[in-house]
Amino acid sequence: MLLVAAFARMSDLGRLTDYAYDQATLSTLALDLVNGKSIPTLGIQSSAGIPNSPMTVYVLAIPYLFTDDPQVVTMIIAAFNVFGVGLLWYLGYRYFGPRIALLAALAYALHPHAIHYSRSIWAQDYHTPILLLALLAALEGYLEGKRWGQIAMLPLFLIGAQIHYAAWTLLPALLWIVLRGRQQIDWRATGLGILIGIATLVPFAVGLSQATDAASATALDVVDRLDSLILRNKALLYLARLMTGLGGPWVGMPLIGAYDVVLEFPSAITLLWLVPAAFMALGQVISPRRRGWFWAVLFGLWVFLPFAIFLPNWTGVYPHYFIPNLPLMALLAAVGLDWLLERLAPRAALRIALMGVFGIAVLTQGWAYLRFLQNIDNVLPELQPTPVHYLMSVRDALKPYDDVLIAGGTTGESGQPVWKALLYNSAECVRELVIASGGIAVFPEGPFALLTAPNALPPATGDLYESENSTTYPLRPGEGSYTITPFDNAPEWNGPEMQPVHLARFDNGVELTGYHLEENRIYLQWKLPGQGERAYQYFAHFLDSAGEKIGQQDASFYPEYFWCAGDTIITWIEADVPTETVTLRVGMYTLENDRFVNSQLVDDAGNPTLPWADITLSAPDSSE
Structure with a gap:
């Protein structure tokens, strides 16, 4: 099962992952930390405007200790998520048996959302295994009385929750486990865990105290929203997407129809993806009688409560907020399928057919995502940035230059934040030929390379930087190309005499x-x-x-x-x-x-x- 998960996440060797503003900014912060330039007390801003903890950077700094290649870092993150599949198998095996463990691990290994959010330098892509470790620590610590679990649960959870704030919605599930195992509490172990957990929060607390204006503005925005709370269907839409595997760009390729964000099923193939979703619902329904109320409540708190918390419009909500829900969704599907298989024990043909339908559903989910990866290397799907391997070719060509000037870059995909990170250990200075008001010409002191971004508009400097000594690096068809123009000296100013x-x-x-x-x-x-x-x-x-x-x-x-x-x-x-x-x-x-x-x-x-x-x-x- 680990080989299946590894192939789904790592078969492209990290070449086809995104590398845009968020990935680059996180990488720069991690590289600054690794190189002793700074110790951040805040991460990058979250999509909802909430300041992120520096834990996002601290965890990412670990792979950057060994490499500055984003493809290698992506592979390390993907391998960590393969480990997460192994954790789910272990949880299923320990508490539900080998068949449920195998079915759950297979469903999770090939779920397209799980693959998609496990192979990028993005906070949501590397916190789920940490949260699974916290869940296992809670189960073994408070149900089985193991001291290591009681020590580790809270620190692990706080590390994962600081990587992305939406994980705080999983806290009720852990508290439910503690409540159930209250007679097993070792107060010394639990107290030590609380102290370690508080210690993990200290850098974030320092950062928030230094960014009081931003934190206050976010808090006031939430308070304003509370005055006019309404329910919205976004969280329910994302629940349907994660249960079925639909609603992602992998259903937007010519292979299986047009991408539709409102969950219209594009083909008969993806209709099969409703099968695991049906087993998830069945697993939740039969859990009280089949597995007991403890597991039924735990599934409800971990899988469904986070979506309910984000139903009101108190803050923004996005699909990646719910990635940690996926492992227990897969476990629920396995519980539901296992219950049906037991009911059909006398009917071998039906059991085989049911297993076949489930197997085809999850295999086609993984297959569709892998086809999506193959296609994005040659076409331009909606909202899919340039695969990083194209950027690496440009980076290799720029490595001899200590000084890089970017013309026509966009902040999100081709501007200074992206190239500052990619050239972190080769270029001393990376900047853009852009200013908010009027025009600008930049004249570096020594030799430099001009990097012209794809589809760049003509600069306000006219032909100042024109040269016949340029090399072009094409991207995907229709995406344009990067151009590198070397200069031994800054060009002569061709405007009015100063x-x-x-x-x-x-x-x-x-x-x-x-x-x-x-x-x-x-x-x-x-x-x-x-x-x-x-x-x-x-x-x-x-x-x-x-x-x-x-x-x-x-x-x-x-x-x-x-x-x-x-x-x-x-x-x-x-x-x-x-x-x-x-x-x-x-x-x-x-x-x-x-x-x-x-x-x-x-x-x-x-x-x-x-x-x-x-x-x-x-x-x-x-x-x-």
């Missing part, structure tokens, strides 16, 4: 080194330090001969996470420049504690002087 500015260095390390004014546009030239710590705006005030402000223009500065030491940038914005202007005043400011704070000019000794640079236009080579 007038030099001297002695205009701000306390954030940025230097204003030049300017050019036109009737409707202002160009400013800057020299950057290394990566900044906060976002800045810049302003240009236009003063008349009396020193009065007669116009101004503010704009977002180049994002601080794009700053590379030694880079020269030229920014430009549209502005109505009054003809009476004799002095150009330029400054920078940031937002601190809900108020604007100017960055100060500093002298050669680093002492603050003025909050802006005044440039006398009649003498463009001077600055005060």
Whole structure:
């Protein structure tokens, strides 16, 4: 059974997994931790806007101790989930017998949602085995009185629940086990487990205390929703999807019909997928008499209660919130099928037919997902990012370059977050040719490679970076290609001549080194330090001969996470420049504690002087 699970999750060797913003950002945080650059106290933001615990990063850092290859990390995560299939088999064997264990493990090993959410660098893809370990620890600890289980249950659960907050909905199931086994409680073991569990929460508590604004905003949003609670059918839709295996992109290929998110069954093949769902329902119904009320309640709390909790609209809800429910769904299906097989004991032909239908249903589920994987390597299904192996070919070509500039990238799939992670151990600096206001040209200090993303729009810099020395790396048909253009030196600026500015260095390390004014546009030239710590705006005030402000223009500065030491940038914005202007005043400011704070000019000794640079236009080579 483990071989079946491994083949379903690992046969592509990690080549066809997603690698976009979430995967890349988590990877960068994990690599920063592994390399001693930082110890995060928060993870990335959840899809519902709730801050995630840094436990997502701490667990992911383990495979990144050994490799920076996302394909290898994906394989390690997939192998961990194969171990999860083994845990389910062990649970079934220990408490229900060998036949139920085998049937449950088979159903879980080949369930398309279980495969899909077990082979990516994503928090939901590696917390289910941890939660299964917590369940086993609870059962052995409180039903059988084993001290290790009582020590381990709460820490394991809190680790899993911190990886994704939706797992907190499984806590009632564990408390039910503790209640049932209350006479077996060893208070020393349980107390030690509580202390260890609290210790796992400390980094998250520190992070929340430092991000009070975000946490408060999320809490207020939940409170606002409580004032107008309504029931919604999303959670029930996701319950139907997970019970049947439908509702995923694997039913959207030409193989088995059109993808339909409202659970219209696309073909006779997927109609068979209703069979395991029917056995799940049957398993829940017969559990009180067949297995006793303890197991009936436990199944209800683990499998169905989480969906009920997300029925009201108190927060957002998505299918991956319920991935930890899948193992016990498979166990329920096995319980239901086993009960029917026992009832049909005198009728061997019917037993064989029933087993055959169940086997075909779960085998076609796994087969459909594997066909989906094969197809996404050549076609563009809905919401399916570029498989990572295409990106790895580009990464290998970029490895000789210490400096990479990205043109036309998108934040989610082809921008700096993705390539910063992929080039973590090869490129010193990765940034994008993009700014929120106006236009920008970036001139690295030394050799660099320009990476042009697929289907990139022409940059505002025109032909500044054009070169015949480019190499193209095609992606899937219709998806475009990446282009790498190497430069030994930064290209010469082909815009208007910049007038030099001297002695205009701000306390954030940025230097204003030049300017050019036109009737409707202002160009400013800057020299950057290394990566900044906060976002800045810049302003240009236009003063008349009396020193009065007669116009101004503010704009977002180049994002601080794009700053590379030694880079020269030229920014430009549209502005109505009054003809009476004799002095150009330029400054920078940031937002601190809900108020604007100017960055100060500093002298050669680093002492603050003025909050802006005044440039006398009649003498463009001077600055005060």
